[in-house]
Amino acid sequence: xxxxxxxxxxxxxxxxxxxxxxxxxxxxxxxxxxxxxxxxxxxxxxxxxxxxxxxxxxxxxxxxxxxxxxxxxxxxxxxxxxxxxxxxxxxxxxxxxxxxxxxxxxxxxxxxxxxxxxxxxxxxxxxxxxxxxxxxxxxxxxxxxxxxxxxxxxxxxxxxxxxxxxxxxxxxxxxxxxxxxxxxxxxxxxxxxxxxxxxxxxxxxxxxxxxxxxxxxxxxxxxxxxxxxxxxxxxxxxxxxxxxxxxxxxxxxxxxxxxxxxxxxxxxxxxxxxxxxxxxxxxxxxxxxxxxxxxxxxxxxxxxxxxxxxxxxxxxxxxx
Amino acid sequence: xxxxxxxxxxxxxxxxxxxxxxxxxxxxxxxxxxxxxxxxxxxxxxxxxxxxxxxxxxxxxxxxxxxxxxxxxxxxxxxxxxxxxxxxxxxxxxxxxxxxxxxxxxxxxxxxxxxxxxxxxxxxxxxxxxxxxxxxxxxxxxxxxxxxxxxxxxxxxxxxxxxxxxxxxxxxxxxxxxxxxxxxxxxxxxxxxxxxxxxxxxxxxxxxxxxxxxxxxxxxxxxxxxxxxxxxxxxxxxxxxxxxxxxxxxxxxxxxxxxxxxxxxxxxxxxxxxxxxxxxxxxxxxxxxxxxxxxxxxxxxxxxxxxxxxxxxxxxxxxxxxxxxxxxxxxxxxxxxxxxxxxxxxxxxxxxxxxxxxx
Numbered sequence: 008x009x010x011x012x013x014x015x016x017x018x019x020x021x022x023x024x025x026x027x028x029x030x031x032x033x034x035x036x037x038x039x040x041x042x043x044x045x046x047x048x049x050x051x052x053x054x055x056x057x058x059x060x061x062x063x064x065x066x067x068x069x070x071x072x073x074x075x076x077x078x079x080x081x082x083x084x085x086x087x088x089x090x091x092x093x094x095x096x097x098x099x100x101x102x103x104x105x106x107x108x109x110x111x112x113x114x115x116x117x118x119x120x121x122x123x124x125x126x127x128x129x130x131x132x133x134x135x136x137x138x139x140x141x142x143x144x145x146x147x148x149x150x151x152x153x154x155x156x157x158x159x160x161x162x163x164x165x166x167x168x169x170x171x172x173x174x175x176x177x178x179x180x181x182x183x184x185x186x187x188x189x190x191x192x193x194x195x196x197x198x199x200x201x202x203x204x205x206x207x208x209x210x211x212x213x214x215x216x217x218x219x220x221x222x223x224x225x226x227x228x229x230x231x232x233x234x235x236x237x238x239x240x241x242x243x244x245x246x247x248x249x250x251x252x253x254x255x256x257x258x259x260x261x262x263x264x265x266x267x268x269x270x271x272x273x274x275x276x277x278x279x280x281x282x283x284x285x286x287x288x289x290x291x292x293x294x295x296x297x298x299x300x301x302x303x304x305x306x307x308x309x310x311x312x313x314x315x316x317x318x319x320x321x322x323x324x325x326x327x
Numbered sequence: 328x329x330x331x332x333x334x335x336x337x338x339x340x341x342x343x344x345x346x347x348x349x350x351x352x353x354x355x356x357x358x359x360x361x362x363x364x365x366x367x368x369x370x371x372x373x374x375x376x377x378x379x380x381x382x383x384x385x386x387x388x389x390x391x392x393x394x395x396x397x398x399x400x401x402x403x404x405x406x407x408x409x410x411x412x413x414x415x416x417x418x419x420x421x422x423x424x425x426x427x428x429x430x431x432x433x434x435x436x437x438x439x440x441x442x443x444x445x446x447x448x449x450x451x452x453x454x455x456x457x458x459x460x461x462x463x464x465x466x467x468x469x470x471x472x473x474x475x476x477x478x479x480x481x482x483x484x485x486x487x488x489x490x491x492x493x494x495x496x497x498x499x500x501x502x503x504x505x506x507x508x509x510x511x512x513x514x515x516x517x518x519x520x521x522x523x524x525x526x527x528x529x530x531x532x533x534x535x536x537x538x539x540x541x542x543x544x545x546x547x548x549x550x551x552x553x554x555x556x557x558x559x560x561x562x563x564x565x566x567x568x569x570x571x572x573x574x575x576x577x578x579x580x581x582x583x584x585x586x587x588x589x590x591x592x593x594x595x596x597x598x599x600x601x602x603x604x605x606x607x608x609x610x611x612x613x614x615x616x617x618x619x620x621x622x623x624x625x626x627x628x629x630x631x632x633x634x635x636x637x638x639x640x641x642x643x644x645x646x647x648x649x650x651x652x653x654x655x656x657x658x659x660x661x662x663x664x665x666x667x668x669x670x671x672x673x674x675x676x677x678x679x680x681x682x683x684x685x686x
Contacts, residue, residue, distance in 0.1 A: 221390075223431065224426060224428060224431040224432045225431065225432055225433055225434040225435070227382075227387055227426070227432070228426060228432045228433065228434070228494075228497075229434070230385075230387055230390070230418065231385055231387060231418055231419055231423070231424040231426075232419040232445065232449055232497065232500075233415050233416065233417070233418035233419035233420055233446075233449045233450055234415075234419075234445065234449055235415065236411065243434055243437075246434070246436050246437070247434065247435075247436065320436075321435070321436065322435070322436060322481045322483070323435060323481070323483045
């Protein structure tokens, strides 16, 4: 098991190196706007632009730039400095991490609980009116793009512009440490938007998985023992059905931590996603690279965590 | 023969499943009874309705939307009429069940001990520690070595035979009066099969419970059963004591089952004779005698007349549902027993044979 974990971690490092190289490739080699020009402002003369390029190290050959970049990341854990503010990218990301984590984990709790509940209820009465209603609703939510759904809930419920002004709207976010109550209320709408699509997917997954599990022989055994139907479903059924869902949960959280761009932008939550979005509009490559790298890092870690967790979720799985 | 109220009396039990393809008549009016401490073997091919009949006893076909009629009287209570909640107090308590494939019948993610403890506390008001002690005791009872350690293992860490022992232990948790074993040895190696059967025999002796054993294997019931019911296409076609069934079977289907059974004694040259054809669809069943398409001795009118289960002459407890003349059946079996094939047997009974009777 330990050897397995070490091997997986080493592979994770290799993957991170590959991802770093790819992001460098995408943002430096493929044609993009010149950062120097963007920074030069109104007085666009070649001399200033050259000075800025020298300043940012953009005049060096690409391979040298690449070497400096990779060396910084993997030897000094240095993600570089923002072209715009010259602030270290690592600090920028770390300072915003807690906001993204707040958004994603809160949303995950909501989508997991509601998705499982709806899925279980639907699975118990397949093709009933309730099942059709919730599965139809799930389809709508899955199909709704997050930014659209975000704008809709702001339009309906935001305390400043909404039709029914009950929840704080866009830009109301404050950090957990500065005001926990405001933190919570300001996140209600974003959480719901993050959760909506995922809850729908999880409900469908849980429904399918539980229906399949309920036809297993061991469910018949549980009934034959004289257990209550409630216990048969909630203990034997759900335990048998939930592994694939927890697997996907790990991956989804990992992915969302690195890429909650749309929801953060719509609700103006200053997380990693918003940082990334702003950096892209400014061609602030070091930040974009940093956020992409941190996203890859989360996904790799999530994968490893899920694989390790699987050995505990399914005692038949043994790694060597 | 005791005249006491039987432990279980099944009366005209019918189980139907309404599917998109039509109504499946899985069990089509069967009746049997079993006395305390006795063993009944129910024999038939897959698809003969024997498992459905057994599952229905505990209401386990309700979840599949089965339509059940008739009565299943257990100590005078009609299980068919009980509510789910009332039935729950019978399941695993008065009547327990053992299933075919112990690997899929045990929950893969719960420890064996946890599954045993659950069976205990479902019907007994005991502490966790007492239930655990009982689980260890049960594993010991069914012959699992080092039960105090193995109680904390998962089913996949057990061998096939041990898993079935664990299943049996679970069934015994509340000392049931009736144990229903649905193909308990089918998924196991032959040597392990014998061990499991011996275990069931010992437990029956020690605990005095009645057993219904369901199998396609006449060898299994020969070892264990006092009485045997042979099922075909959802009905009982022959029922009698185990000795009589092996000594003087009356139904051509039973003959087929017996002739397809390898014997240790007897010459190896004597070929095994399979029953030709396949079990009928339970949606569109053959007209008349359901067995006629596969019966080497069937006569034209057998496609129209549906035989009733009736006592054999002079043997009130030996019942058979066959349209052939009793005397002819006796002669056919004599020929078959002497090692003749069905065709040879037909020729041997000669001029009085069925083909003659037709003209």
